Amino acid sequence: MEVGFLGLGIMGKAMSMNLLKNGFKVTVWNRTLSKCTELMAHGASVGETPAEVVKKCKITIAMLSDPAAAVSVVFEKDGVLEQTWSGKGYIDMSTVDAETSCKISEAITSKGGQFLEAPVSGSKQPAETGQLVILAAGDKALYEQAIPAFNVLGKKSFFLGQVGNGAKMKLVVNMIMGSMMNAFSEGLVLAERSGLNPHSLLDVLDLGAIANPMFKGKGPAMLQLNYSPAFPLKHQQKDMRLALALGDENAVSMPVAAVANEAFKKARSMGLGDLDFSAVVETVKDLKHSS
């Protein structure tokens, strides 16, 4: 099976590499073209524009930073739309809002193409090992066609119905995750400042009702001040912002998420946006110092 892949950031690089390792023919494109070199060394072909990739491949996957990037790759000159017609499938796996996804879907389908949104739960390591959770919605026939690729990329795929449902599900999940990360950060700093060994806190948490892979995976690195990015903080803040907008639309009061969003914004203002989202713990330390 030949697939196109647009966007070779942390996730896109790992996912396209995984497809290559599992026998797929992959044609890649990235805005910064130099990032294609490593994929080429593993057998990928390179397209010079998104349109060139779509022209070559029946199915093209995108994994881009945010709504603005997802829209620009489709609508701008040399973009996806220029080579979209009947028989072309476009799968956007970026985390965006439902409105963005619907706008892209309408444009693709109005040219006769098929569209699926398929954001993912899981980060760099699950992307490398094919353990993502895929939250697809849109064209059911394209979903069926993409299953061989989804089986390589993920451990489980959900088909959630109409376009927008995948985006919403992803935002709800990440809203919960971002709020949890803030509570965890406050707990780590509180343990340390009140004279406890924070490593003991990690052990206690891991044995109780709120044990989870995020605390277990991120906790030790956070205690070492290691914020090497798996999930960049600027993207987590984007997801909180988009989830809060979804809350506005549906009149759902979300004070916990709103405060968590403020902490991620504060972290961005401290220059931490490109670090892992766990670097939000630095805002707790910063507030304590300034009081």
Ligand SMILES: NC(=O)C1=CN([C@@H]2O[C@H](COP(=O)(O)OP(=O)(O)OC[C@H]3O[C@@H](n4cnc5c(N)ncnc54)[C@H](OP(=O)(O)O)[C@@H]3O)[C@@H](O)[C@H]2O)C=CC1
């Ligand atoms: N990292 C993670 O753990 C997870 C991330 N996600 C989501 O996946 C998506 C990608 O995340 P991740 O790989 O971490 O992000 P990165 O920041 O590592 O990569 C972003 C990608 O988007 C491209 N890009 C940004 N702006 C534009 C633009 N205007 N036009 C074209 N391309 C653009 C970048 O190109 P360039 O190289 O030129 O900058 C790069 O390829 C995001 O929506 C994120 O929220 C979902 C699950 C987990």
Ligand SMILES: O=CCCC(=O)O
């Ligand atoms: O969007 C990023 C999600 C990261 C994760 O699920 O670990």
